[in-house]
Amino acid sequence: LILYMRGAYVSQFNRRFIWGMTLCGDAVRVCNFGNDHMLASREMRLSEESGRARFIKYLVYWSFCEEHCLGYDPTMAWLPGPECWQIAVPTLPETAGDPYSVRTKFYYTSKEIASADHLFGRHTRSFLATDTLPTDADGSHYSKCKYVIKDSWVESTPNAGDDERDEIGHLGHIHEKLKYCKKVRGNYPTIVAGGRVQFDRSDGKGI
Numbered sequence: 391l392i393l394y395m396r397g398a399y400v401s402q403f404n405r406r407f408i409w410g411m412t413l414c415g416d417a418v419r420v421c422n423f424g425n426d427h428m429l430a431s432r433e434m435r436l437s438e439e440s441g442r443a444r445f446i447k448y449l450v451y452w453s454f455c456e457e458h459c460l461g462y463d464p465t466m467a468w469l470p471g472p473e474c475w476q477i478a479v480p481t482l483p484e485t486a487g488d489p490y491s492v493r494t495k496f497y498y499t500s501k502e503i504a505s506a507d508h509l510f511g512r513h514t515r516s517f518l519a520t521d522t523l524p525t526d527a528d529g530s531h532y533s534k535c536k537y538v539i540k541d542s543w544v545e546s547t548p549n550a551g552d553d554e555r556d557e558i559g560h561l562g563h564i565h566e567k568l569k570y571c572k573k574v575r576g577n578y579p580t581i582v583a584g585g586r587v588q589f590d591r592s593d594g595k596g597i
Contacts, residue, residue: 395423400505403475403515404466409452420448425514425541472524474500477539497521497539516540
């Protein structure tokens, strides 16, 4: 199951998490593999009415839930014409011109430079991207790319300002400290877009 999960992460750029299932005799467990976690349900006995009922609930949920609940990232879309992925990235408040404005900038990629194919540890993806829509499908335009898109850690605390793993905050802090130092200019990564993303569900709740 872990090998299947690794293969799915490698071949499907837009997977946030993956559902899996184990079956041993009449005992079934449902597993959820994320980029930094693995969860497993309680054992469901198919020989028992309560176990069958829980198992059927999972099947019904998977049949009718939205795609992002199956683990697909709604901020990524495959464009068949230029054969590339379009990734929606929230702009920084100062870039948008309004600290309360939420805007989106699109980047395009078909070049993965860090694959989420590890058996253990956190699965991290990085893409070489351009901010202009490619007009060809041979990938030649990626030789002039100047952007790297990297996934971020899931927030670990209710208060986002106290999250020590906030990569966007760290990059912003580095830029503020070094922006007037000409000697190191161009030698450290500069964040041009990024932020926290909330997926709105059809039931009105956000994740």
